Every structure is written in C-alpha cells, then in structure tokens.
Amino acid sequence: MKYRVLLVGLSLVIAIVALFVGIRSASAQTTLTDEQRSLIRTNCISIKNTINQLKVSDALLRVNRGQVYESMRSKLMDRFNARLASKDLDNRGVVVVTGSYNSALDDFRTHYVDYERQLTATIRIDCTQDPDSFHASILQAREKRAIVNQDVTRLHQLIDDYRNAAADFRLNFERVSGGGAS
Amino acid sequence: MDDNTSQAHRGELTSFWQKHRFFLLVSAAIVAALSLVTISLVIYNLSGSAQLDLSRPGYQAVSDQVTRNDSIDEYSASGDVTLTTIDEFLRLYDEQATKAKAVDAFNGDPLNPELLEFSSAASE
Numbered sequence: 166m167k168y169r170v171l172l173v174g175l176s177l178v179i180a181i182v183a184l185f186v187g188i189r190s191a192s193a194q195t196t197l198t199d200e201q202r203s204l205i206r207t208n209c210i211s212i213k214n215t216i217n218q219l220k221v222s223d224a225l226l227r228v229n230r231g232q233v234y235e236s237m238r239s240k241l242m243d244r245f246n247a248r249l250a251s252k253d254l255d256n257r258g259v260v261v262v263t264g265s266y267n268s269a270l271d272d273f274r275t276h277y278v279d280y281e282r283q284l285t286a287t288i289r290i291d292c293t294q295d296p297d298s299f300h301a302s303i304l305q306a307r308e309k310r311a312i313v314n315q316d317v318t319r320l321h322q323l324i325d326d327y328r329n330a331a332a333d334f335r336l337n338f339e340r341v342s343g344g345g346a347s
Numbered sequence: 348m349d350d351n352t353s354q355a356h357r358g359e360l361t362s363f364w365q366k367h368r369f370f371l372l373v374s375a376a377i378v379a380a381l382s383l384v385t386i387s388l389v390i391y392n393l394s395g396s397a398q399l400d401l402s403r404p405g406y407q408a409v410s411d412q413v414t415r416n417d418s419i420d421e422y423s424a425s426g427d428v429t430l431t432t433i434d435e436f437l438r439l440y441d442e443q444a445t446k447a448k449a450v451d452a453f454n455g456d457p458l459n460p461e462l463l464e465f466s467s468a469a470s471e
Contacts, residue, residue, distance in 0.1 A: 204465050212464055217405070219457050225409040228399055230452045232414060237447055240421045245436050247424040254428060278395040300460060307458035314453040321448045328440060335433045 197300055205296035213288055216303075220284045223310075227277050234270055234320055242266065242327060254338070258330040266323040273316040280309035 197205070205212065242263045249256035283306040292299035364371070391397055401410040420443075422436050457463070 201465055208464065215463060216458075221406055221409055223453065224398065224401060224406060225412055226450075226452050228401060229412075229414050230450065231399070233447050237443060241436075241440055241443060244422045244424040245440075248422075248426060248428060248432075251425060252428045274395060278398050281398040300464065303458055303460060303463065307456070307460075310453055310458060311456075314451075317452045317454075321451075324444045324447055328437070328444060331433070331437060331440065335430070335437070338428070338433065339430060 197297055201300075202296045205299060206293050209292040209296075209299075212292065216284060216288055216306075220281065220288070223284075224281070227281075230317070231274070231277075234273070237324065238263070238266060238270065245331065249334070254334075256334065258333055259327060262323060262327045262330045266320065266327065269316060269319045269323055273313065273320060276309065276312045276316055280306060280313050283309050 242259070246256050246259055246263055249259070283302065287299065287302040287306055290299045290302055397403070400406075401413060420439055422439055426432060
C-alpha cells in the first residue's frame with residue numbers, strides 16, 4: 166500500500182515536471198527579442214502582404230491539386246475496383262489501398278482548411294500592437310502547412326502503392342487464369 | 348365594466364394587426380430571409396467550402412488559373428477483365444500518376460520567420 170502511494174506520488178511529480186518543461190519550451194519558441202519585435206512592427210504591412218499572396222497562391226494550388234487527386238480516385242481507382250468486383254475477382258489488395266487513399270484525401274482537405282484558417286487569423290492580428298501573437302500565429306501556420314505537405318507526400322506514396330497492388334493483381338490473375346478472359 | 352374594457356382592448360389589438368398586416372408580412376419575410384442567409388453562411392464557412400471558393404474577394408486574380416479540365420481519361424467500370432484490359436488500365440494509371448506526382452505541393456518553407464519576418468528583404 167505504501168509502495169503504491171509512493172508510485173502514484175512519483176508519477177504525479179513526473180507529470181507536473183513534464184508539463185512545466187513543455188510549457189517552458191513552447192513559450193521559448195515564441196519568445197522574441199526586442200529587436201525582432203521592432204522588425205515585425207516595422208515590416209508589419211509587407212509581411213501581411215506576403216502572407217496574403219501566399220494564401221491566394223496556396224488556395225489555387227489546393228483547388229488544382231485537389232481536383233487531380235480526386236480524379237485519380239473517382240476516374241481510375243474506383244472504376245478499376247468496380248470492374249474487378251463485377252467479375253467477382255479478388256480485389257481486396259486494391260480496395261484496401263483505395264480506402265487508405267480516401268482517408269489521406271480527407272486528411273488533406275481537413276488539414277488545408279485548418280491551415281487556411283490559421284493564415285486568415287494571422288492576417289487579422291495587428292502586428293504593430295501585438296508582434297508576439299502575430300509571430301506565434303505564423304509559427305502555427307508554418308506547422309500546419311508542413312502537415313499539408315506531409316499529406317501530399319502520403320497521397321503520392323499511396324498512388325504508388327495502388328500501382329503496386331494493381332500489378333500484384335495482374336500477376337495473380339495471369340497465374341490463375343493463364344491469361345484468358347474472365 | 349371590466350368585460351367591456353377588455354373587449355375594447357382586444358378589438359384595438361385586432362384592428363392594429365389588421366391595419367399593419369402587410370408591414371408585418373414583409374417584416375416576417377425579411378427576418379426569415381436573414382435567418383436562412385445566416386445559416387447558409389455558417390454552413391459555407393464550417394464545411395470548408397469557403398476555403399475552396401476562388402470567387403471570393405481577393406482571389407479573382409487567380410480564379411482564371413483553375414484547371415477546368417483535369418484531362419484524366421476515365422477507365423470504364425464495366426467490361427471484361429483480361430490481361431489486355433488490365434494492361435490498358437496500368438498504362439492509363441501510370442500516365443496520370445506521373446502527372447499527379449509531378450508537383451510536390453506545399454513544399455518549401457515560405458513561413459519561416461527568418462525569411463518572412465526578420466530578413467533584410469522583409470524590411471525593404
């Protein structure tokens with residue numbers, strides 16, 4: 166019993182220390198020097214203009230890339246899967262990859278919306294009055310943009326995975342049917 | 348006496364509604380329209396459609412650069428499955444996959460504070 170109380174107490178102390186260190190490191194990331202604050206205040210308008218241009222060009226990129234990824238799924242993957250299913254062929258390999266691709270596409274959409282909202286929130290902050298919040302918001306937007314890029318990389322990986330699954334299906338099909346029609 | 352007073356009051360109220368019924372109808376229509384517009388805008392913003400709408404103010408400059416035709420050839424969902432049709436799919440898929448992977452979207456680090464906020468270019 167005494168041992169258990171000691172263990173719980175130790176866990177609590179570790180949790181509190183971890184929380185404290187986490188808060189310290191988070192605040193250290195967003196701490197600005199006076200010189201940096203002054204630079205942000207001076208360049209406030211030009212920084213906001215740059216962010217605004219990035220927001221517009223990224224919106225165009227999102228629409229165009231989103232269309233391509235969506236079409237890959239609806240015009241190729243779904244149709245090939247349906248064709249195999251209509252002939253009662255084992256399409257589990259390609260269906261599994263399509264499921265992962267769908268989920269990656271959903272993540273891409275959701276994470277882009279998060280990123281766009283963060284950029285909008287950043288532009289709304291008065292950087293002459295509150296350079297610290299403005300800087301922190303830019304850092305958050307930067308992280309969210311990196312997440313969107315990871316989603317894109319994942320989609321590209323799944324496009325390759327689907328190709329491999331379709332090639333595997335072809336090999337099995339060739340082995341089973343001897344190349345004949347189904 | 349009290350009955351007479353309340354009847355007179357009710358009569359005044361009825362005549363008030365009758366006199367202003369057109370005004371009330373228009374007001375109710377405006378309130379209903381405003382409520383529906385508010386609900387639509389909330390849905391528009393929450394659903395993420397706003398982020399894809401390039402007809403918003405500030406986005407007109409790029410709205411004509413949207414790819415209207417994605418030029419991806421459709422593969423038929425019906426038909427025989429043979430080695431030839433599978434090869435045809437793989438050829439089509441490879442073609443489109445190359446196009447899809449050609450752009451590493453959202454790469455780079457344009458929001459790096461060193462470049463965006465603290466560089467000499469930012470102070471120009």
